[in-house]
Amino acid sequence: MGINLRDILVVHPEEDIGAWEGRVLALDAYNTIYQYLSSIRQPDGTPLMDSQGRVTSHLSGVLYRTSSIMAKGVRMVFVFDGPPHPLKKETLETRREVREQARKDWMAALEEGDIEGARMKAQQTSVLDKTMVAEVKDLLDAMGVPWVDALGDGEAQASYMNAKGDVWAVASQDYDSLLFGSELLVRNATLSGRRKLPGRGRREYVQVVPERVDLRENLKAMGLTREQLVDAAILVGTDFNRGIKGIGPKSAIKLLKAHRDLEGVLRFKDVEVEHADEIRSIFLEPVVTDDYDTDFRRADESAALRMLVDDHQFSESRVLSALKKLEVKAAEPTQQRSLDAFL
DNA sequence: CGGCCATA
DNA sequence: TATGGCCGG
Numbered sequence: 001m002g003i004n005l006r007d008i009l010v011v012h013p014e015e016d017i018g019a020w021e022g023r024v025l026a027l028d029a030y031n032t033i034y035q036y037l038s039s040i041r042q043p044d045g046t047p048l049m050d051s052q053g054r055v056t057s058h059l060s061g062v063l064y065r066t067s068s069i070m071a072k073g074v075r076m077v078f079v080f081d082g083p084p085h086p087l088k089k090e091t092l093e094t095r096r097e098v099r100e101q102a103r104k105d106w107m108a109a110l111e112e113g114d115i116e117g118a119r120m121k122a123q124q125t126s127v128l129d130k131t132m133v134a135e136v137k138d139l140l141d142a143m144g145v146p147w148v149d150a151l152g153d154g155e156a157q158a159s160y161m162n163a164k165g166d167v168w169a170v171a172s173q174d175y176d177s178l179l180f181g182s183e184l185l186v187r188n189a190t191l192s193g194r195r196k197l198p199g200r201g202r203r204e205y206v207q208v209v210p211e212r213v214d215l216r217e218n219l220k221a222m223g224l225t226r227e228q229l230v231d232a233a234i235l236v237g238t239d240f241n242r243g244i245k246g247i248g249p250k251s252a253i254k255l256l257k258a259h260r261d262l263e264g265v266l267r268f269k270d271v272e273v274e275h276a277d278e279i280r281s282i283f284l285e286p287v288v289t290d291d292y293d294t295d296f297r298r299a300d301e302s303a304a305l306r307m308l309v310d311d312h313q314f315s316e317s318r319v320l321s322a323l324k325k326l327e328v329k330a331a332e333p334t335q336q337r338s339l340d341a342f343l
Numbered sequence: 344c345g346g347c348c349a350t351a
Numbered sequence: 352t353a354t355g356g357c358c359g360g
Contacts, residue, residue: 040344040359048360056360057344064345064359190344313360318346 002174014210021073026158028172029078036061037126045122050312071325078147081154087240142304144297156180156286179283185213230283231262
């Protein structure tokens, strides 16, 4: 999933997401929904389902997480992926194969009575279909939360909105938004910071805190331009190419500094990368749209109840208390620029 | 994943 | 009030 820059970035941990009160985040919607589909499951890996056997984990995640984050005064705009770039085909095919194998392993683990193993495998089987995407958009409409359809990669669109100043940061678990030119990336934009560590029998917890990653700060620390960072990513491998064997993030940065650009490194190493210029343009000149707004509206309670309670057997009292959390914050206008100027 | 209840 | 464990759909 994207390039892993975890070890080389300057990261600012945050004690609580409430530190971002008043901010608007552009959320990588697919990234987020996949997280819900993989983690909101029973111990044996079965996802939440309604009486007709339709998966509801994605709806549960969007409703409860969005409302509790917004209760802390942090607002989110969901950005959905458009059609994938043709060069992403191989990555998508690999993910499909991993899912299929995981499904077999899940069934095998259940057969053996290995509950923990079953859950771990089940988490890798999540499929996000068109119906689920449409349902999430309907739910967001009912919640009064804005969403945007990207023309291509959602992270590219979110990064564009961030660079324009329409949102304070891009929220994603992936680092690709930095390549797309987002000024600020936030990770672990979650409330309770306690995650169960997948371990045999023993209960271990890790503290997961929200964190900020500033593009300019990191480029300065690395001594690279964004163009060079993109070239480094291409060396390591992106969703659009395989990368050079033996080159990780650290050596990629060293090589870029020593040889200035991708071409220089490739000459030095005497290797080739296919479609290099096209991949560069995916990151540096992505296809984006200005056809969006970031306005929050009042929640449509009856629409939400119809969808969640009538159609999918959610608990009415839980849905109502989640919607209540959206009330106050939704009415306040989005004034990202003036807030930034003020702070 | 967050909500919520049992427990102390 | 704080923590851990299970439930939700």
